[in-house]
Amino acid sequence: MTIPVRHAQSPIGSRMIINGREVDYYCGTSYYALHGHPQVIAAASDAMLQFGIAPATSLVMAPYQEVEELAKSFFDAESITYMASGYLGMMVLTQALQDDYDIIFIDNLSHYSILDAVATLGKKIVRFSHLTPDDLEKKLAEHVHPGQVPLVITDGVFPVTGAIAPLPEYAQALVRYDRSLLCVDDSHAVGVIGERGQGTFEYHGVISEVKHYFSGTLSKAFGGFGGIVVGDRSLNEEIKKNVRVPLGASRPPIPAAAASAMGIRLLRDHPQMRHNLWRNVKQVRDGLRNLGFEIADTPIPIVNVKGSFSVDLEHVQEELYRKDIVVAHIPPRGYSDAPDVESLRIAVFSTHREEQIDRLLEAIKEAI
Numbered sequence: 001m002t003i004p005v006r007h008a009q010s011p012i013g014s015r016m017i018i019n020g021r022e023v024d025y026y027c028g029t030s031y032y033a034l035h036g037h038p039q040v041i042a043a044a045s046d047a048m049l050q051f052g053i054a055p056a057t058s059l060v061m062a063p064y065q066e067v068e069e070l071a072k073s074f075f076d077a078e079s080i081t082y083m084a085s086g087y088l089g090m091m092v093l094t095q096a097l098q099d100d101y102d103i104i105f106i107d108n109l110s111h112y113s114i115l116d117a118v119a120t121l122g123k124k125i126v127r128f129s130h131l132t133p134d135d136l137e138k139k140l141a142e143h144v145h146p147g148q149v150p151l152v153i154t155d156g157v158f159p160v161t162g163a164i165a166p167l168p169e170y171a172q173a174l175v176r177y178d179r180s181l182l183c184v185d186d187s188h189a190v191g192v193i194g195e196r197g198q199g200t201f202e203y204h205g206v207i208s209e210v211k212h213y214f215s216g217t218l219s220k221a222f223g224g225f226g227g228i229v230v231g232d233r234s235l236n237e238e239i240k241k242n243v244r245v246p247l248g249a250s251r252p253p254i255p256a257a258a259a260s261a262m263g264i265r266l267l268r269d270h271p272q273m274r275h276n277l278w279r280n281v282k283q284v285r286d287g288l289r290n291l292g293f294e295i296a297d298t299p300i301p302i303v304n305v306k307g308s309f310s311v312d313l314e315h316v317q318e319e320l321y322r323k324d325i326v327v328a329h330i331p332p333r334g335y336s337d338a339p340d341v342e343s344l345r346i347a348v349f350s351t352h353r354e355e356q357i358d359r360l361l362e363a364i365k366e367a368i
């Protein structure tokens with residue numbers, strides 16, 4: 001059986017309608033299923049009725065102000081720049097900082113947003129081995145000339161494997177280079193990890209040795225839409241001076257801004273949602289480990305099951321689909337950080353119920 005293209009007939013949820021069938025849904029990036037939350041949908045609808053789809057100029061409408069104020073407070077940040085997509089975030093961030101570094105080092109399996117961002121900068125780019133501080137250290141020593149300032153860029157959490165970048169080790173490698181910078185695309189971590197959901201820097205604890213910034217998205221955990229760059233006043237000035245995107249591109253549609261603002265509010269006011277997510281992630285990760293898979297013990301809701309000679313994961317995915325459970329099958333190297341063998345990507349939501357996860361684990365056990 002080939003799995004048909006997934007057509008949804010309901011909002012996103014841990015239980016939703018796909019291809020006309022009610023299924024348990026374990027794909028995508030809506031880790032709290034906020035995209036399907038009635039208050040998020042209502043906020044978008046109300047904003048649409050009040051303001052329409054978009055300002056068509058640089059007019060500031062209330063939902064834009066609201067989303068930036070809420071995000072500032074959520075991330076304890078002096079400035080938030082809200083833009084059309086998380087994909088643009090790293091481009092805005094690295095263009096803003098362009099006068100502050102000379103040479104760029106990127107994780108070899110960085111997300112496409114990073115690859116496209118660095119291509120606009122006209123500076124030397126060096127790749128270091130995926131998640132490997134030793135190799136970064138070696139490449140820094142090899143390529144940074146005296147007086148040059150290095151910038152290191154990586155995903156905070158990688159989208160297919162759910163691996164967390166070792167930021168403290170990268171900072172350690174950078175500390176001997178004066179004014180060095182560390183920038184992270186934290187799209188899969190914001191709202192998810194760290195005591196207050198502020199992302200990978202918060203998860204690792206304060207990294208004070210090296211100046212660092214991150215971009216992120218409101219289109220995943222926060223249940224809304226659009227990208228953010230999180231920074232301070234000086235970054236804000238550099239964005240104004242060096243970046244054309246805020247001048248030349250429309251911001252996200254107004255209903256998307258209103259939905260994003262509501263998503264931030266819900267996550268801020270209901271920390272229980274994060275605890276439910278971590279609880280569910282633990283149930284899935286422990287359960288898969290008990291089935292014999294090698295699964296890291298992390299709070300990341302992206303759980304990657306790697307293929308081997310003894311397990312045909314396409315068959316596992318088909319068997320799950322037959323039982324109305326939908327997970328993603330990722331071909332070898334099928335995405336930026338996809339492993340070089342096939343894998344299943346299981347996205348855990350805070351709204352999955354315990355018995356749903358039991359059903360998932362039981363179905364995997366029967367299929368392998």
Ligand SMILES: Cc1ncc(COP(=O)(O)O)c(C=O)c1O
Nearest residue numbers: 085086087111113159187217219
């Ligand atoms: C690491 C990473 N950065 C950026 C993006 C793009 O975010 P957005 O959908 O908000 O453009 C993605 C999308 O999946 C991603 O995985």
